[in-house]
Amino acid sequence: MRRLRQIGFAALVAAILFYLLFPLYYAIVTSMKAGPSLFEVDYVPRHLDLDNYVAIFAEQPFALNIANSIMVSVAVVALSLFLGLTAAMALGRMRFAGRRHLLFAILSVSMFPQVAVLSGMFELVRAVGLYNNLGGLVLSYLIFTLPFTVWVLTAFIRDLPRDVEEAAILDGAGPWTLLTQVFMPLMWPAMVTTGLLAFIVAWNEFLFALTFTLTNEQRTVPVAIALITGGSEFEVPWGRIMAASVIVTVPLIVLVLVFQRRIVAGLTAGAVKG
């Protein structure tokens, strides 16, 4: 009976892992194929053919697109954390009228479907002169990242001991010193978690990136991949698309692996008081 349960458990885990990892694996296999062989179903790569990987860099400014993506994502993370932290400080630590309503207003921003805000955001981006500019993307991505950043950081900052804050006040710390020298060092897990999530959101975002950019030089990776063209208009270059997809997945995997321990700490923090 016990053995059976162990086997059942292992089978379940295997099924879940397969479901999660198969698409990525299949992308890797496909990225090494070219021409008609694309349409044969293979589960193991026949030969190690990196032509597609070379081609995406040679035929279009894919390196530039990656650089764009990195710039946008890093800027989004930095801005989200800065604004999130300062907002959390106010929302979590200071008493003022309408604090709860403000928190829920922030949350409700993330409830609208992306398409609903698209046209309004487009006007906004044009009005501030950031159309076809990476800055426009950074600005628009903040509406996805700020709600959860503010919420998670507010919850976290609220759980920090009040006495420590008061001790710091008596030691002469103003709000800024309090935030940067007392709270922030205690908040790394939450900041790493929210920062990483913000990075993933910005890295993978497609709709705004497609709408707010015009030229290939300003595009981020998801859009660039979607617009990879084949030899003729009747050919969808699956090999290259897959090669590009694999390349852009790697940074995310590396980031998650590097910060893995901190993420777990951040996701559970707030639930149990340290």
Add this chain to the structure above:
Amino acid sequence: MVDVVLSGLTKRFGDVEAVRGVDLTVRSGEFCVLVGPSGCGKSTLLRMIAGLEEIDGGELAIDGRRMNEVRPADRGVSMVFQSYALYPHMTVYRNMAFGLKLARTAAETIDERVRSAARTLQIEDLLDRRPRELSGGQRQRVAIGRAIVRQPKVFLFDEPLSNLDASLRVQMRLEIARLHRRLGSTAIYVTHDQTEAMTLADKIVVLNQGTVEQAGAPLDLYRRPDNLFVATFLGSPRINLLPARVEPGQGAMPTFHVGDAVFSLPASFAPPADGEVMLGVRPEHIRVTHPGTDADLTMRVDLVEELGEAQLLHGTVAEGQSLIVRYAERADVAAGDEVGIGFSDEDMLLFDKDGRRIPHEL
């Protein structure tokens, strides 16, 4: 060396008045203990002095200067918290240096002060550790050290020993007393523990429901409490209270009655109005005798608690009034025995029906 003067301090939380017009003067170098049951406003009062709570009414002056609007850090006070409130991510050294650094003190001065405070508190070996690597007692020393290095005019302690175990608490209590003697600075100390209050204080302030019930030297409060609240709050085991009735006696002397026993009211009492009074006698002031001989009342012993140096006799007198006697003479008394008890005039406290003590000329 500075006076702290509170005049008519008031604090409201919504509709609740937590502190109601407190007047208090803490003289320079004095160790003042604020004591009272939980919710009496003692911590709020301390936090108002620290600047962590706004003052809704009245005035706070330190060293003759109005402090109501002054930033906490500029009031010249340091506070030691119940939870220690150390900065978890800083070493002991940085914990102690943090306030001085923010005040832009020169690095050599900081180093000198931190090391000298560490020497005083015997935590020199711990300077590179982080709070989580320290025991409770060590953390509290660091917290005190952090208060010392700022060289405040006034030390504020908010129940600093409550998180320590019993033996450590006694030890730290002594150290705080010694430290205060050495530094000679003014200290205001909040506790709900009356032993801490009695042992540490030059002046005890008993608070109840946001007002001062009585302030004064520990022994004065113990011996001559102004009212029933102070009488019952100080002293362990609690003071015995027996309802009594005052009647105009034969001749000039009024008498008062506890159950069937009749006492003539000692002449030293200012004659109270006729009627119901409360007689208070501390457990250690009750004499135990053989029933009938030189006894005022007869007590039936229900339970004997052995303390080692004395026994506590729990018993009942007439009409089921329960009584505790601290009996140091080690005679054989067992549960079920009847003993005679008596008390001297000077140990009796009489309270009128509003709980105020009827003055007693000694």
